[in-house]
Amino acid sequence: MRRNILITGASSGLGAEMARQFGALGHNLVLTARREDRLKTLQEELTAKHPAISVILHRLDVTDHEQVFEVFRAAEAELDGGLDRIIVNAGIGKGAPLGSGRFDANRETAMTNFVAALAQAEAAMELFRAKNAGHLVIISSVAALRGLPKTVTTYAATKAAVATLAEGLQLELLGKPITVSAIYPGYIRSELNEKVTSAPFMVDTVKGVRAIVKAIEAEKAKAYVPPWPWVPMARFLKYAPLPLLKRMI
Known part of the structure; x- marks a missing residue:
């Protein structure tokens, strides 16, 4: 069991x-984010429900690369036996069509979703x-499967990049004791997409994350979650001709 x-x-x-x-x-947890107040509230909730586990908090801005390593x-030193599993999850969903004058938003997405993820993977x-x-678990997205238009062009590119990063490590570490998983969530309701009023196959947070956790616990190298409909949809999205893809999105 990956305890910590x-x-x-x-x-x-x-x-x-x-x-x-x-x-x-029953896992011990080290929880990191920029918003310490929310982390503290979550810590209180978890320790009340599961008093046997340790829940350690660290304020972390993942774009501060030195802080990531620190x-x-x-965290490695704080838990008995050190860290067994690290989940690279932090990300944002900002973006704008390229050439529309919002390079700042696309740059922020690239720096947070890829460069900061690279720092986390390095650490x-x-x-x-x-x-x-x-x-090592890297949270990608089904958006990684194809280039996507307009506001999600940069987001999709960053998620493809982290998926490729995970696969490169998998190739290097094949047959060794260190494992790497790339998780591709479909449309799961969260703060990242709370303004999206309609999306195909959207599931609630608890159900979607249950599928993510199951895939992570199984240490799958690659997992589209929830499996239905994203396993068959991934195959379709990967090979659909661009004109057909454009009519669908």
């Missing part, structure tokens, strides 16, 4: 719900290589 888990972006959305579900399974190293792998053990 660090989750980034744990103050809301998928990260907070992952903390709740992993806590219910927090990961501190995690530093710890795991030192002890030749661990499970």
Whole structure:
């Protein structure tokens, strides 16, 4: 059992719900995010429901790369046995059509969703290589499967980038004690998409995260979640001709 888990972006959305579900399974948790007040509220909730687990908090802005390394190293020392699993979850959904004058929004998305994820992966792998053990989980998205238009062009590109990062590590570490998972959530209700009024196959946070947690616990190399409809949809999205794809989205 991967007893000790660090989750980034744990103050809301998928990260907070992952903390709740992993806590219910008996995992010790290190929860990180920028919003300390929300982390504190979540910590109080989890320790009240599951007094046997440890819940440690660290304020972390994942775009502060030096802080990422400092927090990961501190968390490794705080829990008996160190960190068994690190979930790279923090991300944002800002974006604008390229050339529309909002390079600032697209740059912020790229820096948070890819460059900061790279920093987290680096910090995690530093710890795991030192002890030749661990499970790195990278949260991608079904948006990674194809280039997408307008406001999600940069977002989709960042999620494809982190998925490729995970696969590169999988290839390197094949057959070794360190495992890497790439998780591709479909449309799961969270703060990231709370303004989206309609999306196909949207599921609520608890149900969606239950599928994420199941895939992570199984240490799947790649998982589209929830499996229905995203396993068959992933195959379709990957190979659909652009004119057909454009009519659908």
